[in-house]
Amino acid sequence: MAGITYEDFIDLSYDPAAADLVCTFRIEPAAGMTVEEAASRVASESSNGTWAALPTGEGFTDMGATAFAIGDDESGAADSAGTEIKVAYPEGLFEPGSMPQILSCIAGNIMGMKAVDSIRLADCEWPEGLTTSFPGPQFGSDVREEIFGVADRPILATVPKPKVGLSTETHAEVGYEAWTGGVDLLKDDENLTDQAFNPFHDRLVESLAQRDRAAEETGEPKSYLINVTAGTNEMLERVDQVASEGCEYVMVDVITTGWAAVQTVRERCEELGLAIHAHRAMHAAFDRLSHHGVSMRVLAQIARLVGVDQLHTGTVGLGKLANEDTVGINAWLRDDHYGLNDVLPVASGGLHPGLVPDLLDATGTNVCVQAGGGIHGHPHGTHEGAKALRAAVDAYAAGRSLEAKAEESPALATAIDEWGTETPR
Ligand SMILES: O=C(O)[C@H](O)COP(=O)(O)O
Numbered sequence: 001m002a003g004i005t006y007e008d009f010i011d012l013s014y015d016p017a018a019a020d021l022v023c024t025f026r027i028e029p030a031a032g033m034t035v036e037e038a039a040s041r042v043a044s045e046s047s048n049g050t051w052a053a054l055p056t057g058e059g060f061t062d063m064g065a066t067a068f069a070i071g072d073d074e075s076g077a078a079d080s081a082g083t084e085i086k087v088a089y090p091e092g093l094f095e096p097g098s099m100p101q102i103l104s105c106i107a108g109n110i111m112g113m114k115a116v117d118s119i120r121l122a123d124c125e126w127p128e129g130l131t132t133s134f135p136g137p138q139f140g141s142d143v144r145e146e147i148f149g150v151a152d153r154p155i156l157a158t159v160p161k162p163k164v165g166l167s168t169e170t171h172a173e174v175g176y177e178a179w180t181g182g183v184d185l186l187k188d189d190e191n192l193t194d195q196a197f198n199p200f201h202d203r204l205v206e207s208l209a210q211r212d213r214a215a216e217e218t219g220e221p222k223s224y225l226i227n228v229t230a231g232t233n234e235m236l237e238r239v240d241q242v243a244s245e246g247c248e249y250v251m252v253d254v255i256t257t258g259w260a261a262v263q264t265v266r267e268r269c270e271e272l273g274l275a276i277h278a279h280r281a282m283h284a285a286f287d288r289l290s291h292h293g294v295s296m297r298v299l300a301q302i303a304r305l306v307g308v309d310q311l312h313t314g315t316v317g318l319g320k321l322a323n324e325d326t327v328g329i330n331a332w333l334r335d336d337h338y339g340l341n342d343v344l345p346v347a348s349g350g351l352h353p354g355l356v357p358d359l360l361d362a363t364g365t366n367v368c369v370q371a372g373g374g375i376h377g378h379p380h381g382t383h384e385g386a387k388a389l390r391a392a393v394d395a396y397a398a399g400r401s402l403e404a405k406a407e408e409s410p411a412l413a414t415a416i417d418e419w420g421t422e423t424p425r
């Protein structure tokens with residue numbers, strides 16, 4: 001039949017236009033399919049084709065994508081299964097500023113399409129038009145200086161543990177102990193939102209009261225990453241409450257809420273001047289299998305476009321969670337992309353003071369370091385745990401070794417006795 005078949009979606013001589021969105025995938029073709037056929041089906045299904053040949057006719061506008069490179073392995077992920085392909089998407093295929101629409105193309109049906117046994121969206125090259133149709137971060141890493149007046153060290157956060165079950169009063173007291181011990185930010189855990197044992201609004205008010213007390217006593221600015229994650233309308237309500245009670249941040253779990261909701265929250269946060277801390281619970285459902293899904297690198301790109309200010313990007317393999325290329329992802333979050341503000345990377349998940357030198361050697365100091373168990377599990381409690389983490393970070397910023405600092409910081413010495421420099425599981 002005349003018309004469009006999937007074979008029309010590959011052209012190895014195609015030179016992408018500057019306005020094209022170029023996606024790098026790794027694919028494993030289904031049995032009986034060549035990689036060229038599978039690449040064509042990827043380009044077809046993710047743009048304007050389908051399994052059947054289609055007629056062209058009056059009113060038809062070609063929004064077809066083009067698979068234009070096969071097996072180049074430029075991403076350096078050659079150890080992963082499958083073959084690297086590149087697909088170029090025309091600008092007109094996309095609704096500017098709509099992340100859900102873009103993802104329905106480049107990470108939509110193709111993720112479950114039988115023409116491929118597996119498919120991994122590894123990387124995207126975002127063109128200027130699409131990039132600047134998004135707001136990007138409002139503050140990015142400027143939060144360090146703007147909120148905390150800190151330029152020479154990472155900012156520090158802590159999540160009270162146990163992660164759920166503490167009463168509002170105890171949660172806020174744990175915050176006070178941590179803030180006065182030297183951390184900058186109290187952070188809610190991902191599964192603490194608005195439960196009966198610790199209701200959202202009570203927690204907001206009581207924690208900020210303790211925040212103010214700690215700021216007064218230490219003479220340092222302090223803030224709170226309160227978890228507003230919920231349905232979108234409820235999130236907006238919570239964002240408004242956070243602003244009216246005088247906090248600087250909200251925390252949103254960006255994968256579980258979805259990017260459309262994050263886009264809506266980002267708009268409200270701009271009106272209210274609030275920064276967004278992005279937690280990434282459930283990201284590993286997309287990115288943990290190196291041969292399938294959507295890479296953390298792409299999730300981080302999306303987070304920057306839609307405009308979060310801080311994003312968890314892993315611990316360079318030092319903590320309790322599996323990590324994909326933290327250093328490369330952080331570099332992408334900092335590089336210039338058509339004038340978007342950067343994003344402050346957050347290292348979190350199984351960190352403790354003994355890991356600080358290796359962590360900061362890899363990430364640099366323009367980051368946020370979060371430790372939950374690595375503070376509250378300190379043998380002498382939260383306050384000493386916070387002092388130990390702050391001592392480790394201050395030592396690093398001053399070019400001093402942990403061992404030398406431990407001689408003058410009993411809290412740090414105890415932490416090192418307890419956990420050494422080992423990576424937990
Ligand atoms: O939400 C987080 O970042 C985690 O709760 C980290 O907790 P941990 O420092 O105890 O691993």
Ligand SMILES: [Mg+2]
Nearest residue numbers: 159163189190
């Ligand atoms: Mg957590």
